[in-house]
Amino acid sequence: MGNLALTFIGAVLVNNFVLVRFLGICPFLGVSKQIDTALGMGMATTFVMVLSGAATWLVEHYILVPFGLPFLQTLSYILIIASLVQVVEMFLKKTSPALYSALGIFLPLITTNCAVLGLAIMAAQQNYTFVETIVFALGTGVGFTLALAAMAGIREQMEFADIPKALRGAGITLITAGLMSLAFMGFSGLIAM
């Protein structure tokens, strides 16, 4: 149990996917203009991460490993993630139109979010158990949402700042991300991993 808590906190703070491992940078730069949309994107991504973490674990341990097909890992994982995103999209459209319209535009983008695929491959490399994979996926999703929401909060304030013309937009966002990453490095002594 303690181990699971460490995995969770490690994924949220110490090895934050966005700021320390550089996964999921595209949505981090693209969808961090407003806190509301950042939270929506974060929640949708967390949801898909947990589902795809579970699905890829099952495929890895019941199909790829027993049949000796590890070279199909990349190919099968990306297929699983793409079809899962599609299924989630259709499911939400039928059952919860409100949530669907809130997340709508973000869902298809999640397929090409490298954090989702990176998470699945990392869990396989670390030989996590099923429960550990789920906890790791959840922690990663929460960490992603945290970074995205914090960035959106800062960018909302920056709208009013006087920034040199050449740095407006992406430049200043990246430098801000660097400062946030510096702050997150403070967590690195929290857990000895």
Add this chain to the structure above:
Amino acid sequence: MQSSINREFLKGLWNEHPTLRLLIGMCPTLAVTTAAINGFGMGLSVIFVLVCSSVLISLLRNFIPNQVRIPCFIMVIATFTTIIDMVLAAYFPALHEVLGLFIPLIVVNCIILGRAEAYASKHSPLYAFIDALGMGLGVTWGLTFIGAIREIMGMGTVFGLPVFPETATSWIIFILPPGAFFTLGIAVGAMNHINYVIERRKRQQVSRPAAAGQAVQG
């Protein structure tokens, strides 16, 4: 014909530079550029996957049904990614170790899917090849450049060769994660600034002959 090929080739190197202008494919750009050689290795891997998948997708463009084109593109890209992953593991184990997770993640690199969707699926194989090569070389110089800056500042070397004397203090922050964000942010800013200066010069050159013409008329 010749000039349009040149244009398609050159656009990826500067005007539509994927990493520094369009800001796509950011994850490997930030993660693997701790040293110039790593950035270069990643760039070459991206060229391979980008060129092969663009040409294949261009050849198949009349056979892939429009509704399922994205999954088809991803399958083609994943195949070439698996090939480069295995080749690197077999022949360049040290580089494979450093790039690690980011080799399979070439699949979800938006540059490659972006070129497939926006260009290769609409043009002939020759043009797709030229476009992919230009974009790939753009990525490679971008990654090598950022890697070189981080290596010089963080370790005092470039491609493993010492640049500063032993007594100089290296700023280790540049090879840590925050340094990646700072370097890329400033590189993007510098690129924008250079383009503003070029634009201003062009405008002055255009306006000067016009002003001279008016003076003569007056």
